[in-house]
Amino acid sequence: MKRLHTALITALAALALVSSAAAQAPPDPYTPEAREARLAWFKQAKYGLFIHWGLYAIPAGEWKGKRCLGLGEWIMNRCKVPVKEYELLTRQWNPTKFNADAWVQMAQDAGMKYIVITSKHHDGFALFGSKASRYNVVDATPFKRDILKELAAACQKHGMPLGFYYSQSQDWHEPGGAGNDWDFGPDESPDRKEMKDYEGYLRGKAEPQVRELLTGYGPVALIWFDTPRMMTKERAQRFADILRTLQPKTLIDGRLGAAGDYVSTGDNVIPSGVQKNYWEVPATTNHTWGYRKDDTDWKSPGEIAFKLVDIVSKGGNYLLNVGPMSDGIIPQAAQDNLRSVGRWLKVNGEAVYGAGASPFGEEMGEPSAKGTKDLRGQALVLPHNEWRVTTQPGKLYFTFFQEPRAPFVLPEMKNAIKRVYQLADGKAVEVKEENGRHVLNIERPILDPMATVVVVEIEGDKVEW
Ligand code: JFZ
Numbered sequence: 001m002k003r004l005h006t007a008l009i010t011a012l013a014a015l016a017l018v019s020s021a022a023a024q025a026p027p028d029p030y031t032p033e034a035r036e037a038r039l040a041w042f043k044q045a046k047y048g049l050f051i052h053w054g055l056y057a058i059p060a061g062e063w064k065g066k067r068c069l070g071l072g073e074w075i076m077n078r079c080k081v082p083v084k085e086y087e088l089l090t091r092q093w094n095p096t097k098f099n100a101d102a103w104v105q106m107a108q109d110a111g112m113k114y115i116v117i118t119s120k121h122h123d124g125f126a127l128f129g130s131k132a133s134r135y136n137v138v139d140a141t142p143f144k145r146d147i148l149k150e151l152a153a154a155c156q157k158h159g160m161p162l163g164f165y166y167s168q169s170q171d172w173h174e175p176g177g178a179g180n181d182w183d184f185g186p187d188e189s190p191d192r193k194e195m196k197d198y199e200g201y202l203r204g205k206a207e208p209q210v211r212e213l214l215t216g217y218g219p220v221a222l223i224w225f226d227t228p229r230m231m232t233k234e235r236a237q238r239f240a241d242i243l244r245t246l247q248p249k250t251l252i253d254g255r256l257g258a259a260g261d262y263v264s265t266g267d268n269v270i271p272s273g274v275q276k277n278y279w280e281v282p283a284t285t286n287h288t289w290g291y292r293k294d295d296t297d298w299k300s301p302g303e304i305a306f307k308l309v310d311i312v313s314k315g316g317n318y319l320l321n322v323g324p325m326s327d328g329i330i331p332q333a334a335q336d337n338l339r340s341v342g343r344w345l346k347v348n349g350e351a352v353y354g355a356g357a358s359p360f361g362e363e364m365g366e367p368s369a370k371g372t373k374d375l376r377g378q379a380l381v382l383p384h385n386e387w388r389v390t391t392q393p394g395k396l397y398f399t400f401f402q403e404p405r406a407p408f409v410l411p412e413m414k415n416a417i418k419r420v421y422q423l424a425d426g427k428a429v430e431v432k433e434e435n436g437r438h439v440l441n442i443e444r445p446i447l448d449p450m451a452t453v454v455v456v457e458i459e460g461d462k463v464e465w
Helices: 002-024 032-045 072-078 083-092 100-109 149-158 200-213 235-247 302-314 332-351
Strands: 047-051 114-118 162-166 223-226 279-284 316-322 365-367 379-385 387-392 396-400 417-422 430-434 438-443 452-458
Touching: 002 396, 032 316, 047 100, 047 302, 047 396, 100 114, 100 149, 100 332, 114 149, 114 200, 114 223, 200 223, 200 235, 223 235, 223 417, 302 332, 302 387, 316 332, 332 396, 332 452, 417 430
Parallel strands: 047 114, 047 316, 114 162, 162 223, 279 316
Antiparallel strands: 365 379, 387 396, 396 452, 417 452, 430 438
């Protein structure tokens, strides 16, 4: 009896030891469950502000009196500006009107739920104080202020998640970085042998800087890697390990080269239907990321609202960009348009934040019956842009971008309908049954000609057929 007792106690003690060890060991960040947990806030957020800001805001699309076509932040590459010449821009970096609080306030007014800013773009210049490279805002400019420190503090104050874009592979300032063939020759030989000290660059600048971002700026919501040239699985994994060790909750976008938490689509590319994997589209408000003084072709509030709801109805996030000017001001037209969408979201946000994808799909478009190809050579889908559906448990949000025909026939479903009303003012919408189909009689003129949301409350959490 005594022996049994002792054995029992020993076993219990061993069990306690094992379970306490399990409680202390950090959870494995590479499991699907850990990824889901990391993505929770992101799926709720849906709409973020991308900020491309750097030395390229000074030339703003023009070098020595000549226009350089293309993206503003690519000017060094497009006009083949030698490092020694481009570096001189640091002397002019003095954005006296930069106000981190004002930027975060604008994002909040716009209804955006996270911010991602370029900590270092392809030109290699860091917007933060860095021990790994003196080519940064604190050590190389008269301004001396750490932009990211100020932005991180403002975001902390407003409860706004902050992430950093980091160009891990292209760095046109460094002889070992990828991309600068005008100063340093090609990255690879014709038979794809690496020609530069790329490893030296990764270990000497990129990896240390990513570590700095994850240790000096509070909680980092995500790191937005980009253009993974020569990013082997092994190299990408080194970056992932830095993140998972220093801040296991930080998300990795889809352009590291491996181990991303979600898919990043092509720039401005919205898929034609619901996607299986979680995704985000990076997109511009005009036609450039970094500021260009000649690009004033802004997307209207209605276009932005449509894209946002379209994206949510397909199960993704919208990361919408602004390119502040060299004085630190975000172009006024972009601010105005974003704030207009923000006012719409104040009233209609339930249809967007945390909302699920459409259970239908026919509203999104149909493949060209003639088999036409689009500009990218893909099968052309002819979009239908009249309305979109987003969901919350027990609710379907029909967002109309054009005044619907009365009566509007709801897509087929088995669920009984409990209640139908306009989201903005709660006013009931008349619903009838005709030949087994639900028919809405939506009031005309339509409540909000930009986008009117009609909520259909259904029996049960999800649509059944
Ligand atoms: C990259 C950058 O080169 C650009 O300057 C900007 O920062 C943008 C957000 O990202 O450009 C890309 C990267 C990937 C694709 C297109 C443009 N893509 O996959 O289609």
